[in-house]
Amino acid sequence: MPELPEVETIARLIRPRLVGRRIEGCEVRWTRTLGGLSRPEFARAVVGARLARVWRRGKFLVADLERGGRACGALVGHLRMTGRVHVESSTWDPGPYLKVRLALDDGTCFSFIDVRKFARLRFAREPELLLGDLGPEPLSDEFTPAWLAEALRARGRRLKPLLLDQTFLAGLGNIYADESLFRAGLHPLARSDRVGSERSARLCGEIRATLREAIDREGSSFDVFYRTPEGNPGRYQDEFKVYGRAGKSCTLCGGPIVRIVVGQRGTHLCPRCQRR
């Protein structure tokens, strides 16, 4: 599933191919992907606009749009589990799962592809309305040990669902939440208000380190879905310590990795290294 490192990788790779391009046409094959707008409304909003900036916020991919040098909204994409993005020549075949395609002024096309139809590519006149509820960026200066210690204390929630809550912290998904908790030695069911400041400082550091290492390896690919926009798999899946390793031995203590379900999500941990 594309989480922060995967979306960051995608943003970095498509940025040089998109910035400065003008959208000359659009084809929508699945209207629900637009998240509310009709095809004509969407087309009217984006065709003729220029892509001024490509960036990431949490797991959202954002492209600011301009007309005549003036900001006129943004494309805000979310890949959910199986969304993919490609920028290729217009002769490239996007396959049967293409949802939206934007023709650009240099003969390339931006293709938004999704097998399961959960991904969204929305036009927003004010993207802040879609992004405003997100918590801090884990790799920003805002995300400090002091902030995390206080935030954990203020919310009496179990750690795993809290880390997946995008209004708490933006960008972690199932994989990197499990990996970060393992590296910090914290149990996914531990209550956030009982994690001391020492432990929460460690969690802060491990979240940042995990995400940085995953970005360095262009994200994780363990199934057919996530690929970089160049079609390459990421390499971080080789570094997983707990995710998808149920029954295998812990790299620290040798004991078995266990899979439990927390909030309808598969959750992987080492019960010996991660005490409650």
Place this chain on the structure above:
DNA sequence: AGCTACTCCTGGTAGC
């Protein structure tokens, strides 16, 4: 406030 269940989807796979 926080938890659980349900919804949206379909390729892959386990089981027969």
Place this chain on the structure above:
DNA sequence: TGCTACCAGGAGTAGC
């Protein structure tokens, strides 16, 4: 081999 049933899960929502 070929069928069916179930699983994965990000986020929104409803209900307790």
